Amino acid sequence: MYSNKVLDRGTPERTCTTTVALHIDGVQVHVPAGTSVMRAAIEAGVKVPKLCATDSLDAFGSCRLCVVEVEGRKGYPASCTTPCEPGMKVKTQSKKLADLRRSVMELYISDHPLDCLTCPANGNCELQDMAGVVGLREVRYGYEGENHLTGTKDTSNPYFSFDPTKCIVCSRCVRACEEVQGTFALTVEGRGFGSKIAAGPTDFLNSECVSCGACVQACPTATLMEKSIVDQGQPDHAVVTTCAYCGVGCAFRAEMKGNEVVRMVPHKDGKANHGHSCVKGRFAWGYATHPDRLKKPMIRQKISDPWREVSWQEAIAYAASEIKRIQAKYGRTSVGGITSSRCTNEETFLVQKLVRAGFGNNNVDTCARVCHSPTGYGLKQTLGESAGTQDFDSVDFTDCVIVIGANPTDGHPVFASRMKRRLRGTPGKEGAGLIVIDPRRIDLVRMPHVEAEFHLQLKPGTNVAVMNSLAHVIVTEGLAKEAYVRERCDLVEWEKWRAFISLPKNSPEALAADTGVPAAQIRGAARLFAAAPNGAIYYGLGVTEHSQGSTTVMTIANLAMVTGNIGRPGVGVNPLRGQNNVQGSCDMGSFPHELPGYRHVSDAATRELFASVWGRPIDHEPGLRIPNMFDAAVDGSFKALYVQGEDIAQSDPDTQHVQKALESLECLIVQDIFLNETAKYAHVLLPGSSFLEKDGTFTNAERRISPVRKVMPPLAGMADWEVTVAFSNALGYPMHYDHPRQIMAEIAKLTPTFTGVSYEKIDLLGSIQWPCNDAAPEGTPTMHEKQFVRGKGRFILTEYVATPERTTRKFPLILTTGRILSQYNVGAQTRRTENKVWHDADVLEIHPHDAEQRGIKDGEMVSLQSRKGETTLRATITERMQPGVVYTTFHHPESGVNVVTTENSDWATNCPEYKVTAVQVVAHAKKSEWQREFDTFSATQEAFVPKTAVKGETS
Amino acid sequence: MDGKKLVRMANEIAAFFAVDPARSTAIEGVATHLQRFWEPRMRRAIFAELDAGATAGMHELVVAALQTHRQKLEPAAS
Structure with missing residues (x-):
């Protein structure tokens, strides 16, 4: 259960503006209409005993412990299900109520094991607490009769156990699974005394359960219990911090014993997640x-040498001397750096500062290059700011959702739960409409109580064609919100765009052959979206990771503008960012053409501002982007790279080209918590620190800057920001920071959208959505409210240009890649947790028709081949795929999926086209040549690491 | 830098701007994009392709952009 040190108000908050006045135990309280008596009592300072109620779930009224007396009414209503009424006079304590509650508790306890002292919930058990509160002193029924005390504990889930002997069948777990998570995996099986909680006809591990932890959090007893609590006992303190996984950026309570994490529990007051979590953040830490x-710094001259463990001082001095040597020999622009979306804002800010001011060039980039760089470009061009327009809460107000190129239930599960709730609808509010645009039948297309009105199952690579045809229908059928456009948008550009989009070539009929989507479906979807009072578009890497990634982002902005859907809650353009700090790393000036705050390096005034604070001139030319760095390394003009917290050797496409580039470097400095694939090509290895070992901030997909708190000392002795500072100092560009709060102060000083941000304000508010400045001192949940950041919204002509990647007789299928719920990005973190139970290898999803044609059986090994390379992995036959399209993930390095992907990229940003590769699949059991070489190389490199460097033993 | 790869990338930029009905706007779009996003050695390399007469595979807007806006696009000598 949630910590009993945190006040539980029993039922959810109501936000009605009408208030109701009533008396509870003689105290007058005013609460929003619709508030339960139980919650109002809390406002009056009275805690009514309860078991089946908790403030994350709608009231249920089953336990009968929260009964009260209401003057003028007969009986004893449950306070959780009784709404407050004006003038109501409520009594929460009387002899009769005490007798009733004691009797209820007596019945519960008569069928409950009395092992409190050895129970893992001891000290944090609501049942135990309530027994004390009601004054239970005896159980008259004895324990000899029929009971549930012989049930078998289900320990199948790696993170929590289910002990039916301790279950009181309050249904909190079932309701949490339904209302909060939206998976409907749990049920109450049987009737009456035989009622029991079940995860379907199987155990938890093999059920539909997604291990989000909502049921465990809701359980008032030790029935559903974290195994970490069973092993370690109850925590002694908690620190609120931010999850280091996806771009939802959930707030968590790190519950601790000294420096040891006992469990991570989603923070109820977290504004991104409102007390919900997924399997990664909740359990996979x-x-x-x-x-x-890695616990010790290491250096070596050549990658064929074993690593030599050295002191921090020696490692950093060596790294600095190599950068100086290489710049002296090959020139100022022969070196660069890569920041990470897995690191904090402060850390990425420092790395780009080091490159721009210390290295003296703009060769800095971030892993957002390979995911959301088209978002930055496309939204800046159309709306004026490189960020999403809404907060997550906005989805509560939407009437129609478009999900394009995103799979939220796997990639952004906590936000997906929120979206599903809106799609299901709530009492008195019909669910929102749903249009899914995706080559795969993702779960959202049809799942319990959610079904898309339209699934536009397009061919990979035709996003622009589909989006253009949707806009074509809206414009040519007179569904455009012209009044909005005339007030908010650049009319010259609008007229140009209207003429373009109205051309017959953009009609769904004309494009159907390209997209594979029947025109009638496009027309129906366009009408549905245009008719919605509030329409919102959510998208992910299925939009950006294409040769027309930036163009698709522009089509999304065009569609939002033409339907009047920007500038208020319930609407907007919502990029679902992949990693926790993608937004932040971009905000912090990690792109080679932009200083912090998205200001181009060619702007003299901006350069002067930074030069005046940093004491070094800023190069006016853009630097190399990551793919350009690889090309320049192969070419011989780029010789050294500092990589903080990224694994480009695994995550970037065309692996063999990346490997060749890394091998070409004279000095590769890798800072990471593990010996990742990139580190195997490094000359300097600097141990990184996890999110639990440092202070800082992450900025999530809704521009929310949230605190990251140090709860334990860095394992290797230095936080990542301290390493960069030391490196810079050794290079001869001194940095003076004692704490990341000083770095944030510098960011605020230099960045107009951050001028109001400080650690003090983050502490006060919990989190802040930028822009935060004099105009918006507490941040900005919704952007572009009165006008667009660029002034007038700009429609941009978005011609559909087919990808150069074409299927051929040799490579007749299209491969598209993505992510899975239990694993995260390159898997460096999640592969080192029990999450591998769900996904211990990347598999290739293939349609039954394609499999049959190739004689491939489910579960067999197959060779996946493209013009760039080949790899072998296991096939899964599924109708989620459309014929002609196969899919896999890239969470495991030995899968070598990126050996197959190509050098094709987005025309504007060089974001790789991971989503379209022409391939062939053949039944084949042996590893590919690349995989065999990988095995040998990896084994050699791992053997090069002294055991003391990972074990932390004294050498 | 691989000149042929850069030509292919520049052609893709041109394919985006080519839709603009005003040819001069399209040419300027290509040039501005190269200026704002291509690191100097990339621009030098594509000028080397142009100067070597390797224009056969170049989108005509790329050729026009490089020729018309050479002064603003050509980086200072390193």
């Missing part, structure tokens, strides 16, 4: 103390 963690 064990990697932070995994034995593979």
Whole structure:
């Protein structure tokens, strides 16, 4: 259960502006209409005993412990299900109520094991607490009769156990699974005394359960219990911090014993997640103390040499001397750096500062290059700011959702739960409409109580064609919100765009052959979206990771503007960012053409501002982007790279080209918590620190800057920001920071959208959405409210241009890649947790027709081949795929999925086209040549690491 | 830098701007994009392709952009 040190108000908050006045135990309270008596009592300072109620769930009224007396009414109503009424006079304590409650508790306890002292919930058990509150002193029924005390504990889930002997069948777990998570995996099986909680006809592990932890959090007893609590006992303190996984940026309570994390529980007051979590953030944090963690700095001259463990001072001095040597020999622009979306804002800010001011060039980039760089470009061009327009809460107000190129239930599960709730609808409010645009039948297309009105199952690579045809229908059928456009948008550009989009070539009929989507479906979807009072578009890497990624982002902005859907809650353009700090790393000036705050390096005034504070001139030319760095390395003009917290050797496309580039470097400096794939090509290895070991901030997909708190000391002795500072100092560009709050102060000083941000304000508000400045001192949940950041919204002509990647007789299928719920990005973190139970290898999803044609059986090994390379992995036959399209993930390095992907990229940003690769699949059991070489190379490199460097032993 | 790869990338930029009915706007779009997003050695390399007469595979808007806006696009000598 949630910590009993945190006040539980029993039922959810109501936000009605009409208030109701009533008396509870003689105290007058005013609450919003619709508030329960139980919650109002809390406002009056009275805690009514309860068991089946908790403030994250709608009232249920089953336990009968929260009964009260209401003057003038007969009986004893449950306070959780009784709404407050004006003038109501409520009594929460009387002899009769006490007798009733004691009797209820007596019945519960008569069928409950009395092992409190050895129970893992001891000290944090609502049942135990309530027994004390009601004054239970005896159980008259004895324990000999029929009971549930012989049930078998289900320990199948790696993170929590289910002990039916302790269950009181309050249904909190079932309701949490339904209302909060939206998976409907749990049920109450049987009737009456035989009622029991079940995860379907199987155990938890093999059920539909997604291990979000909502049921465990809701359980008032030890029935559903974290195994970490069973093993370690109850925590002694908690620190609120931010999850280091996806771009939802959930707030968590890190519940601690000294420096040891006992459990991570989603923070109820977290504004991004409102007390919900997914399997990764909630449970998969064990990697932070995994034995593979690097604990000692290491250096070597050549990658064929074993690593030599050295002091921090020696490692940093060596790295600095190599950068100086290489710049002296090959020139100022022969070196660069890569920041990480897995690191904090402060850390990415420092790395780009080091490159711009210390290295003296703009060769800095971030892993957002390979995911959301088209978002930055496309939204800046159309709306004027490189960020999403809404907060997550906005989805509560939407009437129609478009999900394009995103799979929120796997990639952004906590936000997906929120979206599903809106799609299901709530009492008195019909669910929102849903249009899914995706080559795969993702779960959202049809799942319990959610079904898309339209699934536009397009061919990979035709996003622009589909989006243009949707806009074509809206414009040519007179569904455009012209009044909005005339007030808010650049009319010259609008007229140009209207003429373009109205051309017959953009009609759904003309494009159907390209997209594979029947025109009638496009027309129906366009009409549905245009008719919605509030329409919102959510998108992910299925939009950006294409040769027309930036163009698709522009089509999304065009569609939002033409339907009047920007500038208020319930609408907007919502990029679902992949990693936790993608937005932040971009905000912090990690792109080679932009200084912090998205200001181009060619702007003299901006350069002067930074030069005046940093004491060094800023180059006016853009630097190399990551793919350009690889090309320049192969070419011989780029010789050294500092990589903080990224694994480009695994995550970037065309692996063999990346490997060749890394091998071409004279000095590769890798800072990471593990010996990742990139580190195997490094000359300097600097141990990184996990999110639990440092202070800082992350900025999530809704521009929310949230605190990251140090709850344990860095395993290797230095936080990542301290390493960059030391590196810069050794290079001869001194940095003076004692704490990340000083770095944030510098960011605020230099960045107009951050001028109001400080650690003090983050502490006060919990989190802040930028822009935060004099105009918006507490931040900006919704952007572009009165006008667009660029002034007038700009429609941009978005011609559909087919990808150069074409299927051929040799490569007749299209491969598209993505992510899965239990694993995260390159898997460096989640592979080192029990999450591998769900996904221990990347598999290739293939349609039954394609499999049959090739004689491939489910579960067989197959060779996946493209013009760039080949790899072998296991096939899964599924109708989620359309014929002609196969899919896999890239969470495991030995899968070598990126050996197959190509050098094609977005025309504007060079974001790789991961989503379209022409391939062939053949039944084949042997590993590919690349995989065999990978095995040998990896084994050699791992053997090069002294055991003391990972075990932390004294050498 | 691989000149042929850069030509292919520049052609893709041109394919985006080509839709603009005003040819001069399209040419300027290509040039501005190269200026704002291509690091100097990339621009030098594509000028090397142009100067070597390798224009056969170049989108005509790329050729026009490089020729018309050479002064603003050509980086200072390193």
